[in-house]
Amino acid sequence: MPEALEQVVEKLKKLTAGLAIGWHRPFPTRIYLNVGREDARQVAGLLCGEFGARFATATGTDVGDELEALYHFCYDAVGLVVSLRVRTPKSEGTLPSLTPVVPPAEWIEREMNDLLGITFEGHPRPERLILADDWPSGVYPLRKEKEHDA
Amino acid sequence: MTHKTLIPIGPYHPLQEEAEFFQLYVEGETVVDMDLRLSYNHRGIEGISETLTWDQVPYLVERVCGICSASHPLAYVQAVEELAGVEVPERALYLRTVVNELERIHSHLLWFGLAGHFIGYNTVFMWAWRYREPVLDALEIVTGSRVNYANHTVGGARRDLDEEMVRAIRKCLDEIDKPVDMLTTTALEDPILALRLKGVGVLTEEDARRFSALGPTARASNxxxxxRRDDPYAAYDRIEWEVQTTPNGDVFDKVVVRLLELRESMKIIRQALDDMPGGPIQADVKEVPAGEGIGHVEAPRGETFHYVRSNGGPCPERHKIRAPTYNNIPTYKVTCIGQSVADVTITLAAIDPCYSCTERMAVVRDASSGKYLMNFADLVRLSQRKTEELRKKC
Known part of the structure; x- marks a missing residue:
């Protein structure tokens, strides 16, 4: 028998109990989980491991005083997308890299570093991916203060 | 001491002529390591999107990729519809299904032709592209354009189908029916194709999962x-069809899985045309409230993922786009290593990479002197020669 959506959501709730500091479900098959920086790697490990989700991608956003990384995981059996939200103050700009537990996150974390200036601590290869070699350092195209000149 | 040689491939892809840069490290004929560099064609579309209004963005994102120009807008409009709680009229869902499956057929035929050319099967190239034409004609009749269809809008579809258009689509499907069978039979039964592609560029099921591979690249690895089935959108959950998989993960299976999908796509379109309900094709969308939404769509190459965030204003606050090639390219790390240089080009082509979506180059260089040994034309010749030699032996 195929798994039911609600059972999967219950499983996710149990797994992340005590770790998630925010739970938001705006749509039956979309869940947004907020976690603290210190717990991000553990939760990501659980999502890809015990929970059994597939890593889709991540979205980096400048949200004013903070920088946000939102990692999207798909649980294909029931069409559920779980997004893991973790933030860092702009003044610090560091987040733990999830690549050690979620290998396909390697590129997207490098991209978020290029475009938003988030440093991912523990990333196996923190080099530029998107920006050209001669792009000036310290200029981040997706920061709100960067004016579009295209 | 073994002599390690560096083969740079690019900045144009040896097959698809887009900008990427692969560096192959070879010992003799065997690839022992590789590195790649992308982003030669980065256009900052996510940034531009934040400067456009909600209803302008579909016309921007269909330009992410000339082949997936129905998939990107659909993923985007679905994300906005989720965020704004828009109920899309039933008929529009069917219209979306028809356009997106026509796109899959033309994309798979395009790839099959190029793959044929690449290994020295120019007849396959001519045939596949010959029968891709009626599909593009159908798309033109339905949407008004061969590429960049501008057909998906937030809340519905731009253009309705009339009876003449439905007849044109059916005629196109009837015309390619036998040729698709012929191409499938040719691929499955041709002894040289099997010799040339079986066991080449294998992506194991375990690696496909480890790299989060998508679309036919994943499905060819079982x-x-x-x-379309896992998180149904458009009218896919109202139609009978099967997800196609093949077990071996090699280039041969990647060919087969796409050919099988052609059949399914034709089946889907025929049912959609038969069952299409009447009624409006556009919902009334008043405003986009603050919030966030996710839309993902099975593009011809795999899952296309869009995330949008709104602050209640006229433009997206953030719009993230992830094309399937972004996840599929890293699989080269496992599929190319251990292969002969002559097999690398077809292995690189087997995921049907789309770099402008993702972002593109390849060369062969002597590691000690830094001298270029081969360019991409040499690599294509090498690949074609290998097929030629197999032909002679058979």
Missing amino acids: VPIDV
Whole structure:
């Protein structure tokens, strides 16, 4: 028998109990989980491991005083997308890299570093991916203060 | 001491002529390591999107990729519809299904032709492209354009089908029916194709999952994921069809899985045309409230993922786009290593990479002197020569 959506959501709730500091479900098959920086790697490990989700991608956003990384995981059996939200103050700009537990996150974390200036601590290869070699350092195209000149 | 040689491939892809840069490290004929560099064609579309209004963005994102110009807008409008709680009229869902499956057929035929050319099967190239034409004609009749269809809008579809258009689509499907069978039979039964492609560029099921591979790249490695079934959108859950998988993960299976999908796509379109309900094709969308939404769509190459965030204003606050090639390219790390240089070009082509979506180059260089040994034309010749030699032996 195929798994039911609600059972999967219950499983996710149990797994992340005590770790998630925010739970938001705006749509039956979309869940947004907020976690603290210190717990991000553990939760990501659980999502890809015990929970059994597939890593889709991540979205980096400048949200004013903070920088946000939102990692999207798909649980294909029931069409559920779980997004893991973790933030860092702009003044610090560091987040733990999830690549050690979620290998396909390697590129997207490098991209978020290029475009938003988030440093991912523990990333196996923190080099530029998107920006050209001669792009000036310290200029981040997706920061709100960067004016579009295209 | 073994002599390690560096083969740079690019900045134009040896097959698809887009900008990427692969560096192959070879010992003799065998690839021992590789590195790649992308982003030669980065256009900052996510940034531009934040400067456009909600209803302008579909016309921007269909330009992410000339082939997936129905998939990107659909993923985007679905994300906005989720965020704004828009109920899309039933008829529009069917219209979306028809356009997106026509896109899959033309994309798979395009790839099959190029793959044929690449290994020295120019007849396959001519045939596949010959029968891709009626599909593009159908798309033109339905949407008004061969590429960049501008057909998906937030809340519905731009253009309705009339009876004449439905007849044109049916005529196109009837015309390619036998040729698709012929191409499939040719691929499955041709002894040289099997010799040339079986066991080449294998992506194991375990690696496909480890790299989060998508679309036909994953399905050829026995990973049965397909957004159309897993998180149904448009009218896919109202239609009878099957997700296609093949077990071996080699280039041959990647060919087969796409050919099988052609059949399914034709089946889907025919049912959609038969069952299409009447009624409006556009919902009334008043405003986009603050919030966030996710839309993902099974593009011809795999899952296309869009995330939008709104602050209640006229433009997206953030719009993230992830094309399937972004996840599929890293699989080269496992599929190319251990292969002969002559097999690398077809292995690189087997995921049907789309770099402008993702972002593109390849060369062969002597590691000690830094001298270029081969360019991409040499590599294509090498690949074609290998097929020629197999032909002579058979």
